[in-house]
Amino acid sequence: MTQPENSRAGFVALIGEPNAGKSTLLNRMVGAKVSIVTHKVQTTRARIRGVALEGASQIVFVDTPGLFRPRRRLDRAMVAAAWSGAADADVVVLLIEAHRGLTEGVEAILEALNERAPDRPVALAINKIDRVKSEALLALTEKLNAAYPFTKTFMISAERGHGVDHLREWLAQEVPAGPWLYPEDQIADLPMRMIAAEITREKLTLRLHQELPYQLTVETESWEERKDGTVRIDQLIYVIRDGHKGIVLGNKGETIKAVSQASRAELTEFLGRTVHLFLQVKVRPNWLEERERFSEMGLDFNDGD
Ligand SMILES: Nc1nc2c(ncn2[C@@H]2O[C@H](COP(=O)(O)OP(=O)(O)OP(=O)(O)O)[C@@H](O)[C@H]2O)c(=O)[nH]1
Secondary structure, three states, rough: OOOOOOOEEEEEEEEEEOOOHHHHHHHHHHOHHHHHHHOOOOOOOOOOEEEEEEEEEEEEEEEEOOOOOOOOOHHHHHHHHHHHHHHHEEEEEEEEEOOOOOOHHHHHHHHHHHHHHHOOEEEEEEEOOOOOOOHHHHHHHHHHHHHHHOOEEEEEEEOOOEEEHHHHHHHHHHEEEEOOOOOHHHHHHHHHHHHHHHHHHHHHHHHHHOOOOOOEEEEEEEEEEEEOOOOOEEEEEEEEEHHHHHHHHHHHHHHHHHHHHHHHHHHHHHHHHEEEEEEEEEOOOHHOHHHHHHHOOHHHHHOOO
């Protein structure tokens, strides 16, 4: 399918408390292919994105980590990432659980939304409607809309698929007019590339949790299926300063070597075949601003320009 003239494209941040159903919804929106792969990884620690095509629109979803009160350093980084996603996205979807309603956690998110994501369309998606009676749903809708001026409210069951098409159609209209962000042929193996990048990023984080700022991104540059049944994966690790490069490499390259080994082992297990992994570290001071780099997974994100 070639890109239509009336194309639209944009980023959609799915936010909500842990367990709200964000991953389930993302998988529904994007399709079976992504759901198969994302089920295998720890989605709570990853910002998995998927790309959906709806009519002439390309919708790029960010599945943020659950928003909660951060304690550990890594948690804080994740929450910051979740919020940066929400603030920079073209559209925000707040997912809540119908049977839990307006919890303290949801109240905290609404407060923060006011501060951090003003002027964005924010849709309310009340999920798990299969668990409550319709009268309760109406009352909840009123209560939530009194608490925050949502652009639109959807009642859905991510698990059963109810209402999901409506939400996706609405998102397709809300994302800005403009060219698609991903070429069509990249969408197919995007999930695998993202997951591979996320696995390496996780190993880096585990290894460097004290020293490394989370301003680091991993991209899968190439993915080559070899005739002998093995896979060659080349990844770039972007840091924002020269000093960070030294930290990632470690003394005599021992850090990067350990990260590479750990990542390769997990990728090999995940893919069920031998993986040859090649990592390269690059300094890129402006990666936060580089929109064209969003073709891969990472903490970088749309700056809304
Ligand atoms: N009954 C019901 N359960 C649902 C629905 N959608 C999701 N769930 C369940 O809710 C649980 C949490 O769903 P996830 O998609 O993992 O939630 P999440 O928001 O991604 O969770 P975190 O990754 O922890 O932030 C899972 O057990 C889902 O099966 C729904 O529409 N109805």
